[in-house]
Amino acid sequence: MDNTNQKKALINGEIALFLRGLIIGKVLTLMVIGGLLWWLLKPNLLSRNSIDSSSNQSLKTVSNTGSSSFQTIADVPTASFNYGGSTAWASIRQLVDSQIQSDRPELKLHYVDPVNASPGSSSGIRMLLDGKLDFAQSSRPLTDEEQAMAKARGFTLEQRQVGMDAIAVVVNPSLKVSGLTVDQLHQIYLGRITNWNQVGGPNLPITPLSQRPEDADTVIFSTNSDLKGQVLSSNVQYVYSTTEAVRQLSKIPGGVYYGSARSVVPQCSVKALPLGSTSGQLIPPYREPMVSPEQCPRQRNQLNTQAVKNGSYPIIANLFVIIKQNKGREQQIGNAYTNLLLTDQGQRAIEQAGFVGVH
Incomplete structure (x- = not known):
């Protein structure tokens, strides 16, 4: 009887050990599986959190910088x-x-x-x-x-x-001159400079074109300038519009005209000149590098917006x-x-x- 009880106790102990091991094994298996799943899903969770955070930040930015329309x-x-x-x-x-x-x-x-x-x-x-x-x-x-x-x-x-906008000075594309100062431009239209060789160009008479003062779209003589109200030279040839001036310049080797930079700088048949307060500070009205007439109209010169914004271009x-x-x-x-x-x-x-x- 004692032997029988001992056998039963031994069997029950082995069963208990087996069940305990089985339970521990399952728990460990579940922990391993859970850890593996967490490791695999971690990047997606981090990405999701990052996206949500970015989206929330974007919404805050939009709401804080709402623009008028x-x-x-x-x-x-x-x-x-x-x-x-x-x-x-x-x-x-x-x-x-x-x-x-x-x-x-x-x-x-x-x-x-x-x-x-x-x-x-x-x-x-x-x-x-x-x-x-x-x-x-x-x-x-x-x-x-x-x-x-x-x-x-x-x-x-x-x-x-x-x-x-800026006021640009344009000439025939064949004219070889590096640029003009504002004073030289004034003297050309007042008839005191009449040949391009007086401003570093070829020996060629200057033919200034302009709209009539009473119809002028833009002005080169400031309202607070000493030259305000000056009578333009008798050499000035008057044109109806900027379109007519651009057409005329393509035919006149020594011609010159001033007008809205936005209107004349992109034109293929004329060349815009750098302009400055002094000859050592000439600023182009176009974005450099300049587009040559041969490249136009595939490419066109654009307004030098930076020079207009920072005030370095002399005539705004x-x-x-x-x-x-x-x-x-x-x-x-x-x-x-x-x-x-x-x-x-x-x-x-x-x-x-x-x-x-x-x-």
Whole structure:
């Protein structure tokens, strides 16, 4: 009997040891499997956490740096309006204004050409004064005479800057001259420099081209300059527009013209000259390296926006919206149009059109 009990106890002990080993083995197996799964899944979990963190950061960035758009501007009138002015604004009218009217279909803008004058800043401001436009686009500041005319008619004019351009000097591509100083440019148009050999070029008479002062789109004589109001030389040949000037320059070896850099720098049939305050500081109006006429139109020269932004280029043309201050519909649309251009979306579009924004 004792032997039987001893055998049973021995068997029960072996069974207990077997079961304990089996349990421990399963636990160890589960731990190994669990560890293996965690090791395999760890990169995905870390990646998921990284993506989630990045997404959250992106959302925070967007919310903290929200930009203004055409849709954010209030008080945009629902009506049809006439506007016009500077030919330098052509790319803005084509690119930016079309975007505005797409996003704000309640606003309808109609560009109006002058009837008996060449299109430009001056003619646009005159048309605004005469009540033929609701607002005007200008590549130059208002003159004292224009402000006096407005006052005589019972209102004032306000100019609000929305962008920047440069005034570029262009010549026939065959002309060999390194550049001009601003003073030399002035002396050419005043008739005191008449041959290119006086400014380091060939022995070739200078033929200066210009729009008429009363129709000028841009000006080279600053409003606070001692040369303001000077009569241009009798050698100056007047042209209707920048397009005509560019066409003429391709035929005149000694010709020269000044105009909106955005308009003339990309042209294939003319060459833009570096310009400077002194002969040792000549700054090109185009981005270097210069694209040769042979490479054009596959490639075109572009405005030297960096020189315009940092002020190193000597003649800057500010872009203004000219607004009639009469507390009427003209003032409302002028303010609304300006505010649209000054949005982040508007400023980006102005730079896409080839100009420099103001912020």
